[in-house]
Amino acid sequence: MIEQLIDxxxxxxxxxxxxxxxxxxxxxxxxxxxxxVGGITALTLLIPxxxxxxxxxAIAFLIGITKGSTSGGAIPAILLxxxxxxxxxxxxxxxxxxxxxxxxxxxxxxxxxxxxxxxFASDVVLILLAAPFAAIALKFGPAxxxxxxxxxxxxxxGLSSDTLAKGLLAAALGVFLSTIGxxxxxxxxxxxxxxIDLYDGISLNALAIGLLALSSVLSQLFDSWRTPxxxxxxxxxxxxxxxxxxxxxxxxxxxxxxRSAYIGTFVGMLPGLGVTLAxxxxxxxAKRASKTPEEFGKGKLEGIAATEAANSAVSxxxxxxxxxxxxxxxxxxxxxxxxxxxxxxxxGPFMMQQHGALIYGIFxxxxxxxxxxxxxxxxxxxIWVLSLRVPKPIIxxxxxxxxxxxxxxxxxxxxxxxxxxxxxxxGFFMRKTGYSLVCLFIGFLLGPLLEHxxxxxxxxxxxxxxxxxxxxxxxxxxxTLFFVWRFGIYYPAKRRKERAADVDQTS
Amino acid sequence: xTSDTVTxxxxxxxxxxxxxxxLAITWLIPEHVVGANSxxxxxxxxxxxxVAAWCMIVLGGIVALNAFRAILGKTPTVAEESEENxxxxxxxxxxxxxxxxxxxxxxxxxxLVKLGFLIPSAIILAGIMYCTGYRKIIPLIxxxxxxxxxxxxxxxxxxxxxxxxxxxxxx
Numbered sequence: 001m002i003e004q005l006i007d008x009x010x011x012x013x014x015x016x017x018x019x020x021x022x023x024x025x026x027x028x029x030x031x032x033x034x035x036x037v038g039g040i041t042a043l044t045l046l047i048p049x050x051x052x053x054x055x056x057x058a059i060a061f062l063i064g065i066t067k068g069s070t071s072g073g074a075i076p077a078i079l080l081x082x083x084x085x086x087x088x089x090x091x092x093x094x095x096x097x098x099x100x101x102x103x104x105x106x107x108x109x110x111x112x113x114x115x116x117x118x119x120f121a122s123d124v125v126l127i128l129l130a131a132p133f134a135a136i137a138l139k140f141g142p143a144x145x146x147x148x149x150x151x152x153x154x155x156x157x158g159l160s161s162d163t164l165a166k167g168l169l170a171a172a173l174g175v176f177l178s179t180i181g182x183x184x185x186x187x188x189x190x191x192x193x194x195x196i197d198l199y200d201g202i203s204l205n206a207l208a209i210g211l212l213a214l215s216s217v218l219s220q221l222f223d224s225w226r227t228p229x230x231x232x233x234x235x236x237x238x239x240x241x242x243x244x245x246x247x248x249x250x251x252x253x254x255x256x257x258x259r260s261a262y263i264g265t266f267v268g269m270l271p272g273l274g275v276t277l278a279x280x281x282x283x284x285x286a287k288r289a290s291k292t293p294e295e296f297g298k299g300k301l302e303g304i305a306a307t308e309a310a311n312s313a314v315s316x317x318x319x320x321x322x323x324x325x326x327x328x329x330x331x332x333x334x335x336x337x338x339x340x341x342x343x344x345x346x347x348g349p350f351m352m353q354q355h356g357a358l359i360y361g362i363f364x365x366x367x368x369x370x371x372x373x374x375x376x377x378x379x380x381x382x383i384w385v386l387s388l389r390v391p392k393p394i395i396x397x398x399x400x401x402x403x404x405x406x407x408x409x410x411x412x413x414x415x416x417x418x419x420x421x422x423x424x425x426x427g428f429f430m431r432k433t434g435y436s437l438v439c440l441f442i443g444f445l446l447g448p449l450l451e452h453x454x455x456x457x458x459x460x461x462x463x464x465x466x467x468x469x470x471x472x473x474x475x476x477x478x479x480t481l482f483f484v485w486r487f488g489i490y491y492p493a494k495r496r497k498e499r500a501a502d503v504d505q506t507s
Numbered sequence: 508x509t510s511d512t513v514t515x516x517x518x519x520x521x522x523x524x525x526x527x528x529x530l531a532i533t534w535l536i537p538e539h540v541v542g543a544n545s546x547x548x549x550x551x552x553x554x555x556x557x558v559a560a561w562c563m564i565v566l567g568g569i570v571a572l573n574a575f576r577a578i579l580g581k582t583p584t585v586a587e588e589s590e591e592n593x594x595x596x597x598x599x600x601x602x603x604x605x606x607x608x609x610x611x612x613x614x615x616x617x618x619l620v621k622l623g624f625l626i627p628s629a630i631i632l633a634g635i636m637y638c639t640g641y642r643k644i645i646p647l648i649x650x651x652x653x654x655x656x657x658x659x660x661x662x663x664x665x666x667x668x669x670x671x672x673x674x675x676x677x678x
């Protein structure tokens with residue numbers, strides 16, 4: 001393996017390859033910064049540009065975009081509380097409060113370093129495990145994927161929402177919305193009401209931008225409108241001395257970084273679970289492991305480190321099922337798979353045998369892209385901080401228009417713009433009443449996978465109780481039941497007892 | 508602590524979602540999912556929508572029941588936090604804000620269809636900036652017109668992506 005990796009570096013380390021990696025990372029950060037636009041839009045727009053490139057250069061360029069966009073999305077999350085993509089929602093929890101304390105650059109440095117650390121860790125795992133994972137993943141059938149999907153819903157609902165029922169309700173609504181469109185198995189319309197724009201289902205782009213980005217912006221705009229000028233919480237003045245991230249501060253976050261990288265890598269290896277889940281699991285795990293969990297959400301460096309390491313660790317690990325099985329782990333992996341196919345490389349169990357040199361060249365390119373990401377990202381931070389000098393009403397109103405562009409450009413559909421605003425409306429309500437936006441989004445994203453695996457399970461086994469009898473499915477099923485008890489019964493009862501004790505004490 | 512308005516709106520939303528689930532089970536799925544009523548057991552196209560709808564009914568009921576008990580004072584409310592540290596409240600102001608979003612977004616989309624990208628976007632930008640406290644008129648006008656104009660130019664001529672056009676001007 002080491003010899004193959006060295007050969008990969010020999011193939012990948014060319015001036016042309018390096019230039020395209022730098023360009024890819026820079027474009028990825030730029031697209032990631034724009035809320036609602038993100039790396040997926042960049043990938044979609046730029047895959048055709050790679051038609052005439054060498055396969056290794058093309059894939060390295062696209063991987064650079066993916067890496068750059070993940071950390072790029074953290075920038076608006078930190079500066080504006082308007083995450084660039086859904087995986088950066090958790091970053092805003094501590095990033096934005098830290099920016100309000102006058103330390104935006106420190107927050108962005110932590111986000112960048114965490115992102116690169118998580119990326120590097122998962123790339124190493126990818127290189128080590130791609131081949132062996134192919135053997136194990138072949139044993140994962142529909143029942144196992146169903147069990148994993150149910151666990152994912154329970155975890156995300158329990159970690160993202162203070163009440164499990166509200167989190168699961170949001171997830172159920174997301175799953176229901178995902179069923180609108182043509183049935184994937186039979187091609188018959190479901191709840192489309194004859195609207196052709198709905199035949200492909202509700203647009204993920206419109207839902208994500210409306211629910212996650214635009215609703216946040218609208219919420220902030222209305223808060224600005226209603227809050228008297230003397231009561232607006234202004235960010236503390238920017239002080240250059242406060243922006244340094246010391247080695248001691250980074251070192252203190254290393255356990256969090258590696259825990260989150262491990263979580264992100266594990267989530268990334270399982271198809272369909274996605275980056276957002278990893279980010280929230282990483283955040284939740286860091287909070288639970290912390291000696292000062294009450295400081296999370298108020299500008300804690302570990303909060304930023306946890307989410308960015310986890311969400312970046314997914315990207316490398318996502319390529320494990322993509323390369324090993326030909327099953328893309330998420331949308332970005334699916335787009336990369338499309339790029340592989342365009343360049344005559346068929347992902348799957350035989351990919352390592354037929355295109356081994358190319359694969360290890362891509363692995364080497366990924367490691368190179370991490371170093372490039374660190375340099376390019378670090379150089380860009382002072383530029384993004386300058387945006388703080390721009391009055392917030394200008395930035396937020398421009399983001400509204402960018403959201404419209406972000407939806408219209410891929411689809412050229414006014415219907416989708418209308419959908420985006422409808423989801424912004426829904427997201428606004430959910431924000432104000434404590435419902436989890438992420439649960440709805442995850443439900444929507446995982447709904448098709450869950451439906452597909454559930455239907456296959458029932459066709460194959462005639463019963464759902466196979467989730468308790470299949471050896472690989474059983475641990476996930478048991479974990480699901482455990483977390484339902486933990487989040488749905490144990491924690492609420494504990495909180496009620498604590499509240500009753502507080503009331504007794506004060507009276 | 509969670510405000511009363513949020514507890515009441517939680518109750519209302521739980522009831523609404525449960526009713527939507529019930530409507531889906533009784534009408535939406537049987538009438539608007541082709542093949543939902545076939546006799547092939549659990550794997551018709553209506554299977555997953557039904558599963559999701561039943562989950563909405565049950566979970567909506569649980570959410571509404573918990574909120575109702577909190578309103579009656581039988582159980583203390585669980586102190587909830589927003590995902591993004593926003594204040595949880597849904598009173599009269601938030602209802603008005605929701606209506607404003609609905610009306611303005613409808614007008615904006617209608618404007619995009621009839622007038623293209625540039626004019627409605629410029630108006631929206633100017634309106635939002637003015638209403639949220641930015642009152643320097645000349646920069647306001649410059650940004651309102653300049654930003655969408657630059658975007659339109661970049662998308663049309665650099666990325667070759669057509670945006671909605673004003674019907675009297677064809678690029």
